[in-house]
Amino acid sequence: MGRTAKCFVCGSKAVAYVPYLGEYLCKEHFIEYFERRVYETLRSFKLVAPGDRVAVAVSGGKDSLTTLYLLRKFSGRMGFEVFGVAVDEGIAGYREYKLQALSALAEELGVRIYVGRFEDYFGITLDEAVKRLKEKGMEYKPCSVCGVFRRYIINKLARELGATKLATGHNLDDEVQVFVMNALKAHMEGIEREGIASATVGEGLVPRIKPLYFITEKEVLTYTLLRGIHTPFVECPYIVYALRHPIRRWINAVEDEAPGFKYRILAVKELSRKKLPEAPEGAQKCRVCGEPSSKPVCKACLFRAYLDPGFAGRVERLKLISGSRD
Structure with missing residues (x-):
C-alpha cells in the first residue's frame, strides 16, 4: 500500500487494500465492510435462525476467534444463542497458548467455552499418537488422525450441549485449498459435502455452517489486528506433514500473479458441487x-x-x- 493511499469512502488514511472492492479502506470502514459481509452471509444463506443454539468450534486461532466474536456480536440482533466448543489435542508448546487466547476473549465476550480432550476421549494425546505413528512407519499422517479425532469430539460435545448449529472458522482460503486437495485425489464426495452449510446430515450430526466462507485469510488477519483480537503466533509442529502446506503456498503464489484467482477457484467449486449428486447421509x-x-x-x-x-x-x-x- 502506498504511503498516500486514502480510504475511497471518507478520504482518510487507508489501512488496507481490498481486492474484492478494488479499493482502499480506513480502519473504520474496513471493520464496517468486514462485519457487514459476514452478517449478510449469515442472513442471505439462512445460516442461523431465531432460537438457534450455535456452538462455535474454536481453536484459539484468528479465524475461529473472529467467528466467535462476530456471532456473539450478531446473536442479540438475530435471536440466537452462542457458546464455544474447543479441543485440547495435547500438543505441548502449542495448544496451551491458543487456549489461553481463547479463554481471554471468551471472558471478555461473556461466552461459555467447553473443552474436550483427546486424552479423555481416546486415552492418548496427539504427541503420544505421533510417537506411535512414527514407530509404525507413518502409515497415517498426524493431521489425518488429528482431524478425525477433532471432528469427533466437536460434534459429540456440541450435540450433547444442545447445539442446533455448529459454526466453524473456515475462510475462503481454507475452502479453496480443500477443494484443490479433493480434486487432486478425485474425492468427489468431499467436494459435494464441503459447502457453506451441510446440505444433509445423518442422525447425531450437528448441521455445520461457515460464516467466513467468502472472506479471505488476509482479510481475517487484518480484522483481528484492527479489532485487537489477540492470538499467539505459534504454529502446530506437525504442519510439515500436511498436504495442505504446499497447496497453500502454490495458491498464494498464483494469487499474487493473478489477483482474483482464489475467488475464481471458489466459483469453480460451487459450480462443480451443483453438478454432483448429493453425498450419502451418515445415517448409521x-x-x-x-x-x-x-x-x-x-x-x-x-x-x-x-x-x-x-x-x-x-x-x-x-x-x-x-x-x-x-
Whole structure:
C-alpha cells in the first residue's frame, strides 16, 4: 500500500487494500465492510435462525476467534444463542497458548467455552499418537488422525450441549485449498459435502455452517489486528506433514500473479458441487462407540484401534475391522 493511499469512502488514511472492492479502506470502514459481509452471509444463506443454539468450534486461532466474536456480536440482533466448543489435542508448546487466547476473549465476550480432550476421549494425546505413528512407519499422517479425532469430539460435545448449529472458522482460503486437495485425489464426495452449510446430515450430526466462507485469510488477519483480537503466533509442529502446506503456498503464489484467482477457484467449486449428486447421509451408527458413521466402524475408532492394541483387541473381538478400513 502506498504511503498516500486514502480510504475511497471518507478520504482518510487507508489501512488496507481490498481486492474484492478494488479499493482502499480506513480502519473504520474496513471493520464496517468486514462485519457487514459476514452478517449478510449469515442472513442471505439462512445460516442461523431465531432460537438457534450455535456452538462455535474454536481453536484459539484468528479465524475461529473472529467467528466467535462476530456471532456473539450478531446473536442479540438475530435471536440466537452462542457458546464455544474447543479441543485440547495435547500438543505441548502449542495448544496451551491458543487456549489461553481463547479463554481471554471468551471472558471478555461473556461466552461459555467447553473443552474436550483427546486424552479423555481416546486415552492418548496427539504427541503420544505421533510417537506411535512414527514407530509404525507413518502409515497415517498426524493431521489425518488429528482431524478425525477433532471432528469427533466437536460434534459429540456440541450435540450433547444442545447445539442446533455448529459454526466453524473456515475462510475462503481454507475452502479453496480443500477443494484443490479433493480434486487432486478425485474425492468427489468431499467436494459435494464441503459447502457453506451441510446440505444433509445423518442422525447425531450437528448441521455445520461457515460464516467466513467468502472472506479471505488476509482479510481475517487484518480484522483481528484492527479489532485487537489477540492470538499467539505459534504454529502446530506437525504442519510439515500436511498436504495442505504446499497447496497453500502454490495458491498464494498464483494469487499474487493473478489477483482474483482464489475467488475464481471458489466459483469453480460451487459450480462443480451443483453438478454432483448429493453425498450419502451418515445415517448409521458406529457399532463400537455409537457415534454417526458412514461405515460399520467410524474412522475415530479405527484410528484408536490402530494406535491402541488394547482397544484394537476389543474391535477385533467384534469382528468389525475387516472391510472397514477404506
